[in-house]
Amino acid sequence: MPILQKKNPVDFSFSLITALASFTVVLLIGGILAVLVRESSLSIQKFGIIKFLVSTDWNPVTESFGAATTVYGTFVTTVIALVIAIPAALGIAIFITEISPNFLKGPIGIAIELLAAIPSIIYGMWGLFTLAPIMAKYVEPALQKSIGKLPVAGMLFQGTPMGIDLLTASVILSIMIIPFTASISRDAFNLTPAVVKESAYAIGATKWEVVKNVVIPYSKLGVFGGIALSLGRALGETMAVAFVLGNKHEIATSLLDAAATITVTLANEFTEADTDMYLSSLFYLALVLFVLSFIVLAIAKFFLLKAERKYSR
């Protein structure tokens, strides 16, 4: 079908408007990329690409900057958040679609969507004033006493529990992304044809077997899509973690250490960045995040396409 149909003027202008809207997005992305590159050119010239990416130094006083610590922090918080959020979100989606009695489906669904509507700064303040003390007082000492005693896994729980650390930040992040993953997974599960499910029940399958062998395989793609979306959200989330991560530029080996992510560093340091090199390096960090998100989402998309092909065969 031709992109712009000339036959009907209404049709033509309609196509034109939609095309314009789509191209605006492409233009915006290009514009943002151009600005990021231009503003960070000073820092790119001084530190280069490889050196900036591997340097763990971040010292505004000596104007020595590197992205390794923040990239590391971004990945660690995102991965832990996904590890916590995915099982919880899938459980919620399965409960709503398959197990819950009808009168509960509405309220739970609305509650989850409300969770997604809470502004992230609220999560941040709640994290600082409520969650962090609970983590420091109860959760983290308990973790240290149990998993902390194990030989290898114990390494992750060294240090004094302060509540301002990778673990607390990841927990908040996971709460933030659960609604996305859950509602998209729920919609995907709902698409499983009732006929297929009923057939499975008819041959004597239990609920667990139906979910495992019919519903999940049928809706894998949608679930992956939901996870990819929440991955993007977790990579870029700022205010929810800015208060509980401590903005410490070091490679933390323990989950109970403070750390920094790219967005947290930007939120914390952008307004008071006083030298040109400092500001330029912050723009450079933003550029790194831009490219990173692009790569991560491209990989997610690639797997989605692969799964789609396998599924359609």
Place this chain on the structure above:
Amino acid sequence: MRKVFTLIVVSAIALSFSVAGAEGMLNGAGASFPYPVYSAWAYAYNKATGVKLNYQSIGSGGGIRQITSRTVDFGASDAPLPPEQLNKDNLLQFPAVMGGVVLVVNIPEVKAGVLKLDSEAVCKVYLGDIKYWDDKKIKELNPQMHLPHNEISVVHRSDGSGTTAIFTNYLSGACADWKTRVGAGTSVKWPVGIGGKGNEGVANYVKRAQYSIGYVEFAYAEQNKLAYTLLKNPAGRFIAPSFDTFEDAAATGDFNPKNHFNLWLVNAPGKNAWPIAGATFILLAKEKKDSNIRTVKFYDWAFKNGDNKAKELIYVPLPKSLKEKIRAYWKANGIH
């Protein structure tokens, strides 16, 4: 003909409006620290004179950039700019109001205003060289006090801030070790401790974590009822933070109009001077005489009428002698 006439009338009206708009409006941007007091003054000034002041608290870095690119009538910065930079960008600078930074501790055994520290002790605590509250150095300063053998948990700011700049300048000025190992700036590479975001983050943290120490703006120590410490000043006396001791610092600090008041108000020589204070500054574009005169009018009015409002919000008004110096500076630059 009638059309032309209408056009002239309309454009004349539009022109007069835009001129009036410019006359009755002042645009400023910069430091977030003085934002509450500037807006309180602006409100009262608007009531008294009809002139509106629009102040955007976008941070000191942003304020400096905005006035350098001449997009606002005045910029505001917590850090004074050195004369070389002011001359290069053709700017004027003067202090507008002050704040004090205080050290707060959470030691169950210790009440507010009892623990005595000096710059060497503070420096060593923040460098991680002093690890326990019953360290020899702290004990020497507090011979009568029973200090617990608990690890000090050091709290600092995680975000870039003028407060950090004032505090690190205090440490750099008083302690050679700090100057070489860390340095001063809006955000630095901290050797030890954990970071709280904003004054409220640090205050919350000190309040919650036992055996901690942190630094916050005076107002936050008051509001959160945190236990402040006494500090030894260069005159050799232990000082409690208060409006009087901050003002003494400002009165004895070496504010010099010749270098555009470029001064970190730390380790001031006064007998009763609190050692960690700082002014927040206004930046003007030298060539924009008209808007400068209007900006100066506002600050002149605030110097005359705004002291009580400032104190209410726990800011420290400038002492009289400094205000006179600033007025002379305005006159010398032909904007007063």
